[in-house]
Amino acid sequence: MAKAKKIPGLDSNHPLDESLLKILRTRFDEMTAHEQGTIDGSDIEALHDMRVASRRVQAVFKMFRGIFPKKKFKTEYNELRLLIRSLGEVRDHDVFIDKIEKMKSETVDRDTRAIDLLIIRKKAEREQKRKLLIQHINTLNKAGYKEHFNSFITENLSATGKNFSTLE
């Protein structure tokens, strides 16, 4: 699993909202940093890293949901949850294909047609899921998801949030 990026300036003794702002910004930036690689699809690790980073954001949301206004939180959380689901569907296929290809390479059998057919089927399914994922990401981007997320956390976490320098 991808190692979490270090959170700059995080002091665990500072007020909770200040810490959460730093954590969520770092993790969200980490998540979006892998977006292009996920869309390209050339390296399955980019998608995996995006998924893990997004689950780290989700975990913080889950733990500290009591700090956010209920209705707005639900909208924000659901957006994230659906994105994670789309990422997960592609990732499941990536794992399957990767493992089955490794097993195929270890076999001594000449007739590999049965396993080849399975790989072809899984790759076709993966491609369908990937298309849906890309559509999903594009829809989120068109709707200004990143900006929305950032303003959501800034508005709701700390009065000093607006003065907190972004990591980009």
Add this chain to the structure above:
Amino acid sequence: MKRKYSIKKKLSLKENLKRIIPEMFDDFFSYAPVVMNFPLRKTQLHEMRKAGKPLRYAMELGEYCFGADFKLCLDEIKSSLDLMGEVHDADVMIPDINLHMKEIRHFNNTIKDSDLRISTRQLRMCVQKLREQRLGEYAELSGKLKLWTENDFRARITAAMNENGIAERN
């Protein structure tokens, strides 16, 4: 998203993690008795893994707050989740390969010339290998969970959160 943890807005991240992490551990470990004693209860194992992921992420934040023993506890959690992941992968793959094998056999039944039939031997070998791996991984996981129960791993996590000193992060 049903669970609501007892956070206190006025306390720091560190103090909140001290409250939340034991609660998350309890959620996670509530599946342990079934998982340890019933090797084929796939759903419970998967649910335990799902409950373990947020615990892991919360404990990663705890690395900024607590000492070296806490880091060791996190490593334990990580390794148990890795094992659960491997077991889960096998649980997903085996039925899928079996279904594919069934389809190939149906296809083979329509072919008169036996030379043209597709061999399913490789698929059978894959299933066998996955089953063997699962068995080994499950045994390791189960042993780990039993050890946690015997040694009160929860108390160790709680104690690690009350120690002084922060683990060095690289």
